[in-house]
Amino acid sequence: MKTAVVTGGAGFLGSHLCERLVAEGMRVVAVDNLVTGKRENLRALDGSPAFSFLLHDVSRPFTIAGPVDYVLHFASPASPIDYLELPIQTLKVGSLGTHNGLGLAKAKGARFLLASTSEVYGDPLVHPQPESYWGNVNPVGPRGVYDEAKRFAEAMVMAYHRVHGLDTRIVRIFNTYGPRMRPRDGRVVPAFLQQALTGRPLTVFGDGSQTRSFCYVDDLIEGIYRLLLSAQTDPVNIGNPHEMTILEFAETIRAAVGGDSEIVFEPLPVDDPKTRQPDISLAREVLGWEPRISLDEGIRRTLDYFREVLARDQA
Ligand code: NAD
Ligand code: UDP
Numbered sequence: 001m002k003t004a005v006v007t008g009g010a011g012f013l014g015s016h017l018c019e020r021l022v023a024e025g026m027r028v029v030a031v032d033n034l035v036t037g038k039r040e041n042l043r044a045l046d047g048s049p050a051f052s053f054l055l056h057d058v059s060r061p062f063t064i065a066g067p068v069d070y071v072l073h074f075a076s077p078a079s080p081i082d083y084l085e086l087p088i089q090t091l092k093v094g095s096l097g098t099h100n101g102l103g104l105a106k107a108k109g110a111r112f113l114l115a116s117t118s119e120v121y122g123d124p125l126v127h128p129q130p131e132s133y134w135g136n137v138n139p140v141g142p143r144g145v146y147d148e149a150k151r152f153a154e155a156m157v158m159a160y161h162r163v164h165g166l167d168t169r170i171v172r173i174f175n176t177y178g179p180r181m182r183p184r185d186g187r188v189v190p191a192f193l194q195q196a197l198t199g200r201p202l203t204v205f206g207d208g209s210q211t212r213s214f215c216y217v218d219d220l221i222e223g224i225y226r227l228l229l230s231a232q233t234d235p236v237n238i239g240n241p242h243e244m245t246i247l248e249f250a251e252t253i254r255a256a257v258g259g260d261s262e263i264v265f266e267p268l269p270v271d272d273p274k275t276r277q278p279d280i281s282l283a284r285e286v287l288g289w290e291p292r293i294s295l296d297e298g299i300r301r302t303l304d305y306f307r308e309v310l311a312r313d314q315a
Pocket of ligand 1: 007009031033035036058078115176
């Protein structure tokens with residue numbers, strides 16, 4: 001039985017990943033300090049002898065008893081409002097946390113996979129973004145704490161790969177959505193869904209002409225699992241190339257929910273990227289992966305989850 005350590009395992013993506021790895025027959029240890037994650041995200045795994053949880057801040061050194069085959073580093077605030085509220089913790093988990101995870105992987109002879117991000121491309125000047133693009137990031141702007149932490153993390157992973165011969169993977173994740181996002185985490189999918197479900201105005205930042213490309217969580221996890229088992233050590237984009245403006249997205253959510261919420265315009269946050277769309281040619285070629293779940297289907301599944309959460313909150 002292989003053992004995987006998932007940092008950030010109690011978060012949105014981490015919890016889906018832990019479930020997938022257990023389903024694939026692995027022993028999984030989730031390590032999380034619950035700064036933005038929730039223990040209940042892992043409820044489905046409680047009681048499984050293959051699963052355990054360690055409450056720990058991975059910016060501080062840690063070890064795991066026994067053999068470890070994979071270390072997957074997902075710990076980091078990920079929503080802009082979270083990392084703007086926790087700038088130093090974000091820099092620390094991207095730098096010290098990555099270093100500690102790499103140290104664990106090196107000590108155990110494990111494969112290390114970094115959850116990187118499309119934010120390494122910043123406000124991109126190349127469109128769509130291939131992995132060969134180096135990005136356009138403002139290091140001293142408010143978003144720099146997240147973007148630069150991830151860029152540093154990628155550099156650190158590649159240094160461990162080159163110097164220590166560590167077996168490493170880097171996934172550049174583009175905007176992903178689905179069940180277990182916190183309704184108030186500030187990202188656009190939960191924000192619009194929650195606003196539409198409670199009959200409040202949908203808050204479009206700027207004029208809504210900026211674009212994003214949204215990937216459903218199950219598609220993303222499939223891509224990450226394939227990358228983990230592949231031989232690909234250079235970074236790989238995983239995301240859905242279906243691009244739309246944020247205004248179009250607001251209209252899509254309003255239509256899916258069926259309410260009559262108005263759309264209001266609010267100031268655009270500093271350094272908000274104007275466009276974002278993954279070039280997934282590499283993932284198609286080396287992983288045989290592409291997204292399968294349509295936006296309509298993904299929104300329907302996410303909507304079911306948010307309806308349940310809101311009903312529970314009101315009970
Ligand atoms: P999330 O906030 O739901 O999950 C992050 C988890 O990390 C939380 O459970 C949090 O408590 C934990 N964490 C944060 N700092 C920690 C620390 N110092 N020690 C231990 N645990 C810590 O966010 P998410 O959307 O699930 O993102 C997971 C990872 O994927 C992040 O690294 C993020 O940068 C990356 N990512 C996500 C997206 C996306 O669209 N969801 C896009 C690009 C990259
Ligand atoms: N956004 C918006 N209204 C909101 C939240 C976000 O218009 O209530 C916009 C945000 O300005 C950005 C896009 O939606 O252009 C995606 O934002 P998110 O925070 O989800 O992720 P980002 O891609 O910026 O990291």
